[in-house]
Amino acid sequence: MKKAPSPLVQAPSTPAAAPASSHEPLAGFQYARSQFEELVDLALSHAKQLGAADAAAEVSEGAGLSVSVRKGELENVERNRDKSLGVTVYLGRKRGNASTSDFSPAAVRQTVQAAYDIARFTAEDPVAGLPDPEDVADTYTDLDLFHPWVITSEEAMHIALACEAAAFATSRKINNSEGAGVSAQQSHFFTAHMRGGERGKPGIFSGGYASSRHSLSVAPIAGKGANMQRDYWYSSQRAPQDLATPEAVGRYAAERTLARLNGRKIATTECPVLFESPLAAGLLGAYVQATSGGALYRKTTFLNESLGKRVLAKHIDIVEDPHQINGKGSAPFDDEGVRTARRKVLSAGKVQGYFLSTYSARKLGMRTTGNAGGSHNLTLTSRLTQPGDDLRAMLKKLGRGLFVTELMGQGVNYVTGDYSRGASGYWVENGEIAYPVQEITIAGNLKDMLLGIEAVGSDAYNYGAKTVGSILVNRMKVAGS
Structure with missing residues (x-):
């Protein structure tokens, strides 16, 4: 199946790379990198105040849109947005972990306290602990993983409808559908370690990045009764312009479904x-x-x-x-x-x-x-x-x-x-x-x-x-x- 840009699949209108300032949220997010760093700093600082020498904290945010259609009509429009802060505290070889979706300072401190208390009453594990300093990624390169898809629910609906319509147009034998869908998802995170009460030094990790994943799928049905068959196809990419065309996805899914008609059993x-x-x-x-x-x-x-x-x-x-x-x-x-x-x-x-x-x-x-x-x-x-x-x-x-x-x-x-x-x-x-x-x-x-x-x-x-x-x-x- 050819992976060609579709007239309906628009390239992102914002750059894939992060903005020059980390104080502004990336496209589609509520939080900026600098805010994540402040939350991690608060968590690790509180862990140190409680007496922990080693700890790790990670903050993440995800956002997305999912639209599904069936038989030419809109079925569902879902928007998701989630966020999380996770804290791991080490007391020697004892480990405690806790998380929260509340980013208020009080909630962050309570989460650190919970992780600390869990570590206090957990049995020692001789292999628990942060990764060894020589294994830590002190530097890392940008792998071009973030390609936000600035798309409305109506635009996503039209793409899904075009995909399903292409399946129906392939043959009159395609007489039903389990639906077609478009999904645009993206997330970003920041995480940092504290080792021996210190941060920001070689062998003590800190870092994060944004990423995206988008998809288009359809599942047509052919035949009737005992001879009814279904199949599906999809396209999934980090960048929306790399997705296969809705017409190509729909046509290929239909061809796969048609090929399954008149299936039979075989002898063992x-x-x-x-x-x-x-x-x-x-x-x-x-x-x-x-x-x-x-x-x-x-x-x-x-x-x-x-x-x-x-x-x-x-x-x-x-x-x-x-x-x-x-x-x-x-x-x-x-x-x-x-x-x-x-x-x-x-x-x-x-x-x-x-x-x-x-x-x-x-x-x-x-x-x-x-x-x-x-x-x-x-x-x-x-x-x-x-x-x-x-x-x-x-x-x-x-x-x-x-x-x-x-x-x-x-x-x-x-x-x-x-x-x-x-x-x-x-x-x-x-x-x-x-x-x-x-x-x-x-x-x-x-x-x-x-x-x-x-x-x-x-x-x-x-x-x-x-x-x-x-x-x-x-x-x-x-x-x-």
């Missing part, structure tokens, strides 16, 4: 399974969860003690790049103020690094990887992939088997790796789609599935903070009729 079998690229991102997400610190130190993962071991097919690499300009998963530092950096987390199928916060790293006797809060811009690639390995070529590689385009239910046991999900998609014969299938279940074990990746397509798709092409797994169980 074992066969290769090709995961469409958006679903392949879910396999990458499963790998991330299985190699994340919390699961590792609790030993609740099927990839426990996997560092240096081959856990994916030997032609697979995974790279994390937190510093992509305008990236959906970009971050100059993690949720603890630890610097982030580009790294290869998996090479030739072997685990090169985990996803660790300061706390989980200490529990494992390791060093933080700057992943407090999650992973950043992951890309999974295969050394076997050729430029011409688009979806059509991947179907040829599949030959005879199942092409999955939708998964339902959770059905993943991260302790054992057992995987069982409801699915729908298409049966493929001789490298060509034969017919749509529905009401089936695919099952296997993630250990075998990851090692059994035979190919990755060049049809790379960015799903949030993950980019991957379609993935072909050599064999899975398919439960049908």
